[in-house]
Amino acid sequence: xxxEQPKVxxxxxxxxxxxxxxxxxxxxxxxxxxxxxxxQLVMRRNxxxxxxxxxxxxxxxxxxxxxxxxxxxxxxxxxxxxxTDSHLTLQPVSDSFTLDSTVRIHPxxxxxxxxxxxxxxxxxxQCEAEGFRKITYYLDRPxxxxxxxxxxxxxxxxxxxxxxxxxxxxxxxEEGGRHWATWEDPFKKPAYLFALxxxxxxxVEDVFTTMSQREVTLRIYVEPENIDKVQHAxxxxxxxxxxxxxxxGREYDLDIFMIVAVNDFNMGAMENKGLNIFNSSCVLxxxxxxxxxxxxxxxxxxxxxxxxxxxxxxxxxxxxxxxSLKEGFTVFRDAEFSADMNSRTVxxxxxxxxxxTNQFAEDAGPMAHPVRPDSFIExxxxxxxxxxxxxxxxxxxxxxxxxAEGFRKGTDLYFERHDGQAVTCDDFVKAMEDANGVxxxxxxxxxxxAGTPRLAVEEAFDATARTYSLTFRQSCPxxxxxxxxxxxxxxxxxxxxxxxxxDLPLRLAGEGEALGGNxxxxxxxxxxxxxxxxxAEKPLPSLLRGLSAxxxxxxxxxxxxxxxxxxxDSDGFNRWDAGQQLSVQVLQELIGQxxxxxxxxxxxxxxxxxxxxxxxxxxxxxxxxxxxxLPSEAYLTEISEVxxxxxxxxxREFARRSISDxxxxxxxxxxxxxxxxxxxxxxxxxxxxxxxxTLQNIALSYLMxxxxxxxxxxxxxxFEACDNMTERxxxxxxLVNSGFEDEKARALASFADHFKDNPLVMDQWFSVQAGSTxxxxxxxxxxxxxxxxxxxxxxxxVRALIGAFANQNLVNFHRADGAGYRxxxxxxxxxxxLNPQIASRQLAPLTRWRKYDEARQTLMRxxxxxxxxxxxxxxxxxxxxxxxxx
Ligand code: TRP
Ligand code: ZN
Numbered sequence: 001x002x003x004e005q006p007k008v009x010x011x012x013x014x015x016x017x018x019x020x021x022x023x024x025x026x027x028x029x030x031x032x033x034x035x036x037x038x039x040q041l042v043m044r045r046n047x048x049x050x051x052x053x054x055x056x057x058x059x060x061x062x063x064x065x066x067x068x069x070x071x072x073x074x075x076x077x078x079x080x081x082x083x084t085d086s087h088l089t090l091q092p093v094s095d096s097f098t099l100d101s102t103v104r105i106h107p108x109x110x111x112x113x114x115x116x117x118x119x120x121x122x123x124x125x126q127c128e129a130e131g132f133r134k135i136t137y138y139l140d141r142p143x144x145x146x147x148x149x150x151x152x153x154x155x156x157x158x159x160x161x162x163x164x165x166x167x168x169x170x171x172x173x174e175e176g177g178r179h180w181a182t183w184e185d186p187f188k189k190p191a192y193l194f195a196l197x198x199x200x201x202x203x204v205e206d207v208f209t210t211m212s213q214r215e216v217t218l219r220i221y222v223e224p225e226n227i228d229k230v231q232h233a234x235x236x237x238x239x240x241x242x243x244x245x246x247x248x249g250r251e252y253d254l255d256i257f258m259i260v261a262v263n264d265f266n267m268g269a270m271e272n273k274g275l276n277i278f279n280s281s282c283v284l285x286x287x288x289x290x291x292x293x294x295x296x297x298x299x300x301x302x303x304x305x306x307x308x309x310x311x312x313x314x315x316x317x318x319x320x321x322x323x324s325l326k327e328g329f330t331v332f333r334d335a336e337f338s339a340d341m342n343s344r345t346v347x348x349x350x351x352x353x354x355x356x357t358n359q360f361a362e363d364a365g366p367m368a369h370p371v372r373p374d375s376f377i378e379x380x381x382x383x384x385x386x387x388x389x390x391x392x393x394x395x396x397x398x399x400x401x402x403x404a405e406g407f408r409k410g411t412d413l414y415f416e417r418h419d420g421q422a423v424t425c426d427d428f429v430k431a432m433e434d435a436n437g438v439x440x441x442x443x444x445x446x447x448x449x450a451g452t453p454r455l456a457v458e459e460a461f462d463a464t465a466r467t468y469s470l471t472f473r474q475s476c477p478x479x480x481x482x483x484x485x486x487x488x489x490x491x492x493x494x495x496x497x498x499x500x501x502x503d504l505p506l507r508l509a510g511e512g513e514a515l516g517g518n519x520x521x522x523x524x525x526x527x528x529x530x531x532x533x534x535x536a537e538k539p540l541p542s543l544l545r546g547l548s549a550x551x552x553x554x555x556x557x558x559x560x561x562x563x564x565x566x567x568x569d570s571d572g573f574n575r576w577d578a579g580q581q582l583s584v585q586v587l588q589e590l591i592g593q594x595x596x597x598x599x600x601x602x603x604x605x606x607x608x609x610x611x612x613x614x615x616x617x618x619x620x621x622x623x624x625x626x627x628x629x630l631p632s633e634a635y636l637t638e639i640s641e642v643x644x645x646x647x648x649x650x651x652r653e654f655a656r657r658s659i660s661d662x663x664x665x666x667x668x669x670x671x672x673x674x675x676x677x678x679x680x681x682x683x684x685x686x687x688x689x690x691x692x693x694t695l696q697n698i699a700l701s702y703l704m705x706x707x708x709x710x711x712x713x714x715x716x717x718x719f720e721a722c723d724n725m726t727e728r729x730x731x732x733x734x735l736v737n738s739g740f741e742d743e744k745a746r747a748l749a750s751f752a753d754h755f756k757d758n759p760l761v762m763d764q765w766f767s768v769q770a771g772s773t774x775x776x777x778x779x780x781x782x783x784x785x786x787x788x789x790x791x792x793x794x795x796x797x798v799r800a801l802i803g804a805f806a807n808q809n810l811v812n813f814h815r816a817d818g819a820g821y822r823x824x825x826x827x828x829x830x831x832x833x834l835n836p837q838i839a840s841r842q843l844a845p846l847t848r849w850r851k852y853d854e855a856r857q858t859l860m861r862x863x864x865x866x867x868x869x870x871x872x873x874x875x876x877x878x879x880x881x882x883x884x885x886x
Contacts, residue, residue, distance in 0.1 A: 006875045010375045011321040017139055018055045019092070020046050021146040024191075026136070028116075030107075030123055030154040030198055035116060036067075037103050039136040041146075044096035054095070059088045060133035060140040063115075064103040072097050088137045101137050110134075111793055111834045119264035120223070121158065122199030124277055128270060129320055129379045132191035142190040142317045143422040152198055153180035159198040161221065165189070165273045167255060185273055187253070188420060190316055195272030197221070197260045204230045208238055208252070211245045216252050220283065221260040225757075229284035232295055232685060233259065233302050240303040243337050248411055250310045259283060259302070263759060266795055266837045267383065268301050271308030278305070281760055281796055287683035287724040289761050292693055294725070295685045299341065304334040315418045320379045324371045324447070325425045327383075328391020332399070335392060342687040345572035346622045352547045352573070355393065357635040359385035360552070363452045364638075366847055366884045368479040372425050372447040377879035380837045386450070393550040394446045398429075400491045400520055400548055401443070402436050409435040442524060443489040450479040453488055453551040455523065461538040467509070468496065468535040470543075472523045474551070480883070490523040493548035493571075496532065496539035501568025503542075509533050518570065520548065540564060545571040559585060563609050572623060579627045582606060583655075587636060590651035595644060600651065602658045610659055614666035621674075622691030625698050630655060633810050643851045645814040649773065660705040671699035675718060683724040697730040704734040712740055719747055725761070733768045752789075762789045763800035770804035777812025778820055781805045792830060795838050802827055806845040813845065814852065818859035821846060825863035828877065829870045836874030843867075843877065847884040861885065 023042035028035060045054070066083065069076045071090070081090040110117035115134030116125050125135070133140040150164035156179040162171070166185030173179045201221040208216045218237060220230045237259070244250040254274045265279035282301040285294055311333060312326035339347040362368065362385050369382065371391045376382050399407040414431035425447050429440050453476040460469045472492070476485035495503040495518045503517025509531040521530055540561055544553045557565075557578075562585075565578035586603045593600050613624050633652060637643040660667070674696035683689070700718070703711045719731035732751055735744045748769070755761035766789075770781050781801060784790060790797055806813045806824050813820040824846060831839035849860035867873070868881050 006377045006878055008375050008377055009379075011319070011373070014319050014321075016048050017046050017141065017144050018049050019043050019057055019139065021139055021144055023149070024138075024146040025149045027151045028153065028196060030152065030159065033106075033108060035105050035107050035123075037105060037116075037136045039099075039101050039103075039138070041099045041101075041138070042096075043092075043099060045092075050095075054092050056089050057092050057099075059090075059137040060086065060130070061088050061103075061137040062086055062133050064105060064134070064137065066101065066103055066137075068100070068102040070100045073100075086133075103136055105135065112837070113264055113266050113795070113835060114837065116196065117264075119262040122201065122223075122262065123154070123159070123197065124199075124260065124262050125194065125196045125272075126266065126270060126277065127194050127272070128192040129323075129383075130192070132194055135194075138191055140191050141319065142192060143319060145188040145190050145316070145420075145422060147188055148185045148194060149182065150185075150194075150196065151180055151182040152196055153178055154198045158200065161197070161199055161201045161203075163195075163197040163221070163258060163260065163275055165193070165195055165275050167274075187273060187314070189273050189313065190422065193271070193273045193313055193316075195270070195275040195277055197275065197277065200224070201260065202227045203258075204234055206234050206238065208241050208257075210241070210251045212251060214251075214255075216241075216254070217256045219256065219258045221258065222280070222284065223261075226261065226280070226284050229286045229289065232285040232290075233283045233298050236299040236302040237306060239299075239341060240306040240337060243303070243340065244307060244310070244333075247336070247340075248310070248333070248408070248415075250415070252309065253314070257306075259305075263796070264794055266835070268297075269305045271305040271312055273309075273313050276305045278302075279796065281763070284760060285685075287685070289725055289755070289758055291726045291729055291764070292685070292690045294760075296338065296342065296690070300334050300338050303337045304330055307333045307337075310415060314420065315415060316422045318422045318424050320376070320382070321372055321374070322424050323379075323382060324387045324391030324394070325423065325428055327388045328371060328393075329395050329428070331388050331392035332395040335396075343620075343622050343691065345576075345620075346626060346687075346691070348546055348573050349576050349626050351389070352577075353632075353635070355385070355389050355547075355550060357632060357638055359389045359550070360452050361634075361638045361848060362386055362844075363390070363450060363479070364477065365850070366480060366886065367880060368450045370448050370450045370482075374448075374481070378836075378840075378875040380876055381840055381879050390550055393547075397446070397489075397491050397549055398432055398440070398443070400493065401489075401522070402432065402438070406436045407432070440489075442487075445486055445488050449476065449485045449488070450482055451476045451485065453485075453490065453549075455490060455492075455544075455549075455551045455553045457541070457543060457553065457555045459541060459555075461535070463538075466535055467531050467533050468539060469529050469531040470494075470541060471527065471529040473527045474523060475526070480886070487524060487526045488549075488551075490549045490551060491520050492523055492543060493518065493520045493545040495519075495542045495545065495570060496535070497542060497565070497568060498539055499537065501564065503570050504532075504535065504539055507533050518545065542569045542571060542574050544574075546573045547577075557581060559603065559605055563605060566609055566627070567612070572620075576623065576626050579609065580631055582609065583630050584636070584639065587631065587648075587651050587655060590654055591636075591644065591647045594647040594650045600654045602655055604662075606655070607659065607662045611663055611666060614663060614670055620691065621695045622687070624670075625691065625694040628659075628695075628698050628702075634807070637810065637851060640851070642853060644853070645810050649811045656702065657705050660702045664703065664706060667699045667702050671696055671703060671714070674699070675714070678722065678724075678727060693726050697726070700730060701734050704738055707739065712738075712743065716743060716747075725764070729764055729768065732765075733771075736768050736772050737774065756789065759789070759794075759796070763796050766790065766797065766800040767804040770801050771808045773809055773811050775812075777805065777809050778815065778823060781812075782823065792827070792834060795835065798827075798831065798838055798842065802842055806842070814856060816855065818856075818863070821860050821863045825867050828867055832867075832870070832874050832877045836876035839874065840876035840880050843880050843884075847880060849884070 021041050025040040027038040107116040114131040152162040162181040164183035166183050169182050169184045171181040202224045203219045203221040206218045259276045261280040261283040263280050268282045269278040285298045307330050311329045410432035413435040456473045458471045505514030507514040562578045562582040569575045586606045636648045674692050715731050735747050828839050849857050
């Protein structure tokens with residue numbers, strides 16, 4: 001907890017460290033009621049800073065009980081150092097020295113899940129960003145890179161497996177039933193990449209032969225009952241290793257690569273050198289217990305963490321302001337990997353829908369910050385959608401501007417130039433510039449300016465001159481601390497469709513010849529016009545294909561034009577996007593009708609568009625499924641000036657029921673055909689099968705709105721007879737959202753009974769209920785908090801129940817009396833004391849108070865005030881609450 005006023009850390013104050021740590025030798029003695037950590041640090045004055053003086057050595061350390069301290073074998077007493085609750089300060093007497101410390105820590109009571117802690121009966125660590133300081137006194141900053149040797153000792157029968165980074169070099173037995181193991185990591189690394197695991201674990205082992213024919217042992221460690229759920233992660237790992245060799249020329253560097261699955265984890269996973277630690281939700285997957293989405297998430301997260309070995313570990317961050325250097329780049333890498341392994345267009349659609357709904361909202365809220373923030377109070381609060389997802393979009397734009405080959409030249413130079421270093425986002429961009437002979441100075445505003453730019457486009461056609469002009473106007477709203485913004489470089493991928501829907505050859509005024517029908521232009525000015533020549537008839541523009549920049553584009557499309565694009569655009573992503581824009585227009589019309597108290601009347605063109613999608617058997621099923629999905633309530637909220645939660649819900653539900661009524665036969669045909677295939681074919685985790693099941697399940701969710709007995713029967717058949725979690729969970733979810741009370745209760749009970757011993761499946765069970773928008777949602781969630789499988793101490797449970805309720809069940813969370821807000825604030829206050837990182841993340845929905853009507857604003861702010869006044873706040877919660885109220 002915070003004892004002093006929280007300090008704001010600024011990027012502009014960065015200074016290189018005064019001292020370096022060349023060698024770090026750690027010994028952990030693990031016991032049930034405490035752990036002893038001995039650290040030997042071989043240190044020297046940083047030559048970069050050497051000016052003849054010997055400044056004080058200030059080590060980070062929190063919640064440590066110092067038992068012994070010596071410098072160059074001279075024991076130090078309390079007069080030799082100063083100790084506060086965050087630092088240990090002492091005075092070196094020479095340029096280089098060895099510091100030995102012994103501390104006692106308490107992993108067994110660590111509920112923050114940062115530093116060394118226990119997940120169930122296993123010991124594990126989470127050191128990023130600043131958790132290592134809860135393990136020992138250290139220079140806990142990423143620009144201090146050291147060689148680590150780690151010895152772990154523990155009771156043999158409880159902890160037969162003892163792991164740390166690098167290679168195992170020695171092990172043995174001790175007195176009293178204990179044993180030990182020593183690990184050596186030959187690569188210098190910052191402390192945030194340190195890891196230790198001790199437990200009763202089983203592993204699946206495999207071998208990967210690298211491009212230079214080295215054999216690497218691969219091991220995935222899990223608790224014994226999960227050993228049957230590891231194969232998918234292992235397959236994903238091998239694919240990732242091959243892909244990184246093929247696409248980036250990056251080879252793995254140690255002889256062993258390990259993944260450990262733990263149940264209690266604050267985030268998805270962690271890329272510790274040679275010893276990745278994963279939330280079990282991102283490792284375990286098999287047909288019976290994990291959905292298609294979960295299988296894809298495992299594949300993506302395994303890849304993400306593996307890719308960090310180069311983008312993050314071999315080349316790391318100089319300071320935490322540079323977090324996107326590794327995270328934005330690595331998200332881009334894992335997104336491209338997933339696109340290559342599955343359907344590229346579907347992956348892009350999913351990512352963009354997520355970005356627009358969630359990152360755009362963050363960028364418009366009180367916590368908005370640049371991809372490279374200028375300041376923070378608590379770095380854990382900056383593992384954000386902006387740093388990760390927008391950061392990935394920024395790297396994607398560089399890729400778009402330079403082309404695949406130029407981009408690869410840039411990454412080759414980056415890895416070669418900076419291997420073994422801790423660097424900045426500027427260094428990354430510099431490598432791109434140097435490898436390609438380009439100037440990205442203006443482009444770099446994407447790193448420093450927050451907010452989502454608007455891009456308004458106007459057209460002008462001149463039939464006699466045969467020219468077609470597009471005028472782009474960019475602007476960017478003010479964000480905290482940034483009133484004025486300078487123009488961005490916005491790559492706009494576009495095409496111009498003729499009356500038959502074909503891409504016209506594109507030749508800009510002044511160019512000798514047309515350069516294809518799809519091209520990228522760069523908008524760099526606040527206002528800029530591009531004129532295309534040789535255009536005989538007025539075309540229909542397809543703009544920002546694939547979302548070539550993270551901006552909000554507006555062009556005054558009519559609904560018939562959007563339907564035309566839906567059918568003809570050569571870019572699959574933009575076909576989907578045209579459908580989304582059409583849906584948004586239709587839904588916003590319904591929202592207006594609801595607000596004026598009028599009868600809701602749906603524009604039947606939406607039904608026509610959906611009918612032709614369903615009837616066209618030649619279309620990719622995954623695309624049909626994506627296009628049949630209406631924009632979410634959260635997205636409709638994000639694009640509203642003032643979000644009317646009830647009107648949004650009513651309008652969207654009305655549209656869903658209208659689709660169900662009007663297209664019942666078509667939906668049923670698609671459902672039955674795909675369910676029959678599911679019945680005949682055993683589960684396969686591949687793009688084609690994901691597509692088929694997604695369409696089947698979206699059809700079922702529409703059909704169920706009819707309330708017809710034949711659909712209920714089909715749903716129950718699917719629930720009971722299917723062989724996989726994707727079909728079972730969808731069936732459960734549509735039942736839960738239906739009015740069939742008896743069937744619902746029976747299905748929920750039988751599901752819980754069957755899966756009571758599988759925590760990840762129980763998370764799904766909680767989520768499905770937390771997301772049900774039927775009246776009484778808050779009461780149902782409150783009742784579920786008392787369920788024996790629920791605990792606030794497990795982040796997955798908190799996310800499954802509280803998080804799903806506050807983020808996905810908008811009508812119930814925002815109920816007019818404010819009870820949803822009070823509920824969330826109560827739990828944030830409890831979580832603040834248990835696990836600050838989780839508490840602060842759960843707060844996000846309350847920070848969006850400016851989006852709602854005055855009455856709700858008042859209620860939401862009152863809860864934020866109540867949290868602020870609730871007592872000692874962690875820096876995590878304090879930063880988010882205070883910035884939200886500012
Ligand atoms: N570096 C991790 C990633 O791959 C992020 C992470 C894992 C993390 N656990 C954390 C960040 C705990 C902060 C706190 O994205
Ligand atoms: Zn990452």
